[in-house]
Amino acid sequence: MKNKKGIIFIVLTCFIVLGCWGAFFQVGKYYYEKSKVNAEIKVTPKAKKVSKKEKENKTNVRSGVEVCTVDTPPGEFEPWELQKNSNKKIAYITIDDGPSYNTPRILNILKENNINATFFLIGQNAERYPQFVKQEVAEGNSVANHTYSHPLRYRGDIQGFMDDVNKCDKVLKNILGDKYIQKFMRFPGGAFSTQVSLQPYREAVKQNGYRFLNWNALTGDADRNLEPVDYLINHVKSDIRGHKIVVVLMHDAPAKVTTVQALPEIIQYLKEQGYTFGVFK
Numbered sequence: 001m002k003n004k005k006g007i008i009f010i011v012l013t014c015f016i017v018l019g020c021w022g023a024f025f026q027v028g029k030y031y032y033e034k035s036k037v038n039a040e041i042k043v044t045p046k047a048k049k050v051s052k053k054e055k056e057n058k059t060n061v062r063s064g065v066e067v068c069t070v071d072t073p074p075g076e077f078e079p080w081e082l083q084k085n086s087n088k089k090i091a092y093i094t095i096d097d098g099p100s101y102n103t104p105r106i107l108n109i110l111k112e113n114n115i116n117a118t119f120f121l122i123g124q125n126a127e128r129y130p131q132f133v134k135q136e137v138a139e140g141n142s143v144a145n146h147t148y149s150h151p152l153r154y155r156g157d158i159q160g161f162m163d164d165v166n167k168c169d170k171v172l173k174n175i176l177g178d179k180y181i182q183k184f185m186r187f188p189g190g191a192f193s194t195q196v197s198l199q200p201y202r203e204a205v206k207q208n209g210y211r212f213l214n215w216n217a218l219t220g221d222a223d224r225n226l227e228p229v230d231y232l233i234n235h236v237k238s239d240i241r242g243h244k245i246v247v248v249l250m251h252d253a254p255a256k257v258t259t260v261q262a263l264p265e266i267i268q269y270l271k272e273q274g275y276t277f278g279v280f281k
C-alpha cells in the first residue's frame with residue numbers, strides 16, 4: 001500500500017515536471033519567435049532607406065515620362081526594336097552637340113512641358129559648361145557620350161576614335177560621378193548599318209563595351225544653320241509618320257537658335273499625336 005502511494009507520488013511528480021518543462025519550452029519558443037519578428041522589423045527601416053534612395057534617383061525624372069533602361073549587351077541600342085510589341089506611342093527627344101548657351105532655354109522648354117530628354121554631349125563642351133551638364137541631370141534628363149572632339153571624318157584611325165570616345169566618358173564621369181550612365185554613346189553623324197565604311201567603328205565601339213544609339217526622326221537642323229522654324233517642324237511631322245517609337249534628333253549648338261524656337265511646337269505636335277515622352281537611363 002505504501003509502495004502504491006509512492007508510485008502514484010512519483011508518477012504525479014513526473015507529470016508536473018514534464019508539464020512545467022513543456023510550458024517553459026512553449027514560452028521560450030514564443031519569445032524566440034517574437035524576437036525573430038522584432039529582428040525582421042528592425043531590418044525594415046534599412047531596406048526602406050535603400051528603396052527611398054532608389055526612388056530619389058528616379059523621381060527627378062518628371063512624372064509621366066517613360067524611362068527606357070539602357071541595359072542591352074554592347075552594340076547598337078534600338079528602342080524601336082526593344083519596344084515594338086508595346087502599344088504605347090513614345091517619343092524620345094535626343095539633343096546632340098551641347099551643352100551651349102542655348103541649353104538653359106532648352107531646359108526651360110522641357111520643364112514648361114513637364115518632360116525630359118536625352119542629351120548627347122561633346123566632351124569639350126561639357127568641360128566648358130559643367131554647370132549645364134549638372135542642371136540637365138538634376139532636372140531628370142539624361143546625358144550620354146557624343147565623343148570628346150566630335151570628329152566627323154572617319155579615316156581609318158579607329159584607335160584614335162576610341163580614345164576620343166573614352167575621353168568624353170571620363171569628362172562626363174568626372175562632372176557627374178555616379179549619376180552618369182557610362183558607355184552609352186552616339187556617333188557624330190550617326191552610324192547606321194547601311195554605312196558600310198563605318199562597320200569597323202561600330203565593331204570597335206561594341207568591343208569597348210559601349211551601346212550606341214541612332215535615330216529614326218530628325219528636325220533637319222543639321223542641314224544648315226538657321227533652318228526656318230517651319231522647316232524643322234515639318235521635317236519632324238513627316239519623319240514620325242507610321243512610327244510608334246520615335247527617337248528624334250536635334251541639336252544644342254550655339255548656332256541652332258531656330259531649333260530652340262521650334263521645340264515647343266514640336267513637343268505640342270507630338271502630344272497631339274498621342275505620344276508620351278521617354279528618356280534613356
Ligand SMILES: [Zn+2]
Pocket residue numbers: 096097146150187188189
Ligand atoms: Zn553631333
